[in-house]
Amino acid sequence: MTEPAPAPSAPTTRPARLTVLSGPTAVGKGTIMAELRRRSPELWISVSATTREPRPGEVDGVHYHFLTGERFDALVEAGEMLEWAVVHGRNRYGTPRGPVDRMLAAGRPVFLEVDLQGARQVRGAMPEAQLVFLAPPSWEELVHRLVGRGTEGPEERERRLATAREELRAVPEFDHVVVNDDVGRATDELMALMGL
Incomplete structure (x- = not known):
């Protein structure tokens, strides 16, 4: 008597995963995000919440979720923020957990x-998240990009570079490092890490 043939196995699919990108100022996070959005419309990019007022042209739910201070505080107290911080001592910014879940x-x-502080908070709230650090090809290139933007004065530039030095020391806390030496190549590498 022969054994029945085993039933064909169902295709295996990896569960959806949260990927968190962080890195120093002027490393190109916004550029990489725009390229990801262009290439992978199925990828859902989280929209942050803030207590600041909308700027001209900003749309609630598209650029940010604009919340009152009371609503933001209530979400924090209920554990509904994956990460959050007070920025420039005034407004709060954060990632609502509900839409991500x-x-x-x-x-x-x-x-x-998110920034380094936010990435650390996400790691604490969702240890299964994949943390990716976007790094410059060199320190000199990072300084060149920051100066080349021309959007910060000398004092602000020095403050941002001091923060960047601290952020670069945190690289061992991340699961992967992607060097942004070329936007297309770096985006390819990031997409491969996300299984896209």
């Missing part, structure tokens, strides 16, 4: 771009 449950990959 809903997208992951629906099987969509989720992408979040």
Whole structure:
């Protein structure tokens, strides 16, 4: 008597995963995000919440979720912020957890771009998240990019470079490092890490 043939196995799919991108000022996070958005419309990029007023042309739910201070505080107290911080001593910014959880449950990959403090908070709240550090090809190139932007004065530039030195020391805390020496190549590497 022969054994029945085993039933064909169902295709295996990896569960959707949250990928967090962080890195120093002027490393090109916004440029990489724009390229990811262009190439992967299925990727859901989290929209941050803030207590600041909308600037001209900003749309609630597209650029930010604009919240009152009371609503923001209530979300923090309820554990509904994956990460949050007070920026420039005034306004609060953060990542609402609900939309992230809903997208992951629906099987969509989720992408979040935050600073080092935010990445550490996400790691504490969702240890399964994949943390990726976007690094410059060299310190000299990072300084060149920051100066080349021409958007900061000398004092602000020095403050940002001091913060960048601290952020670069945190590289061992991340799961992966992607060097942004070329936008296309760096985006390819990031997409491979996300399984896109």
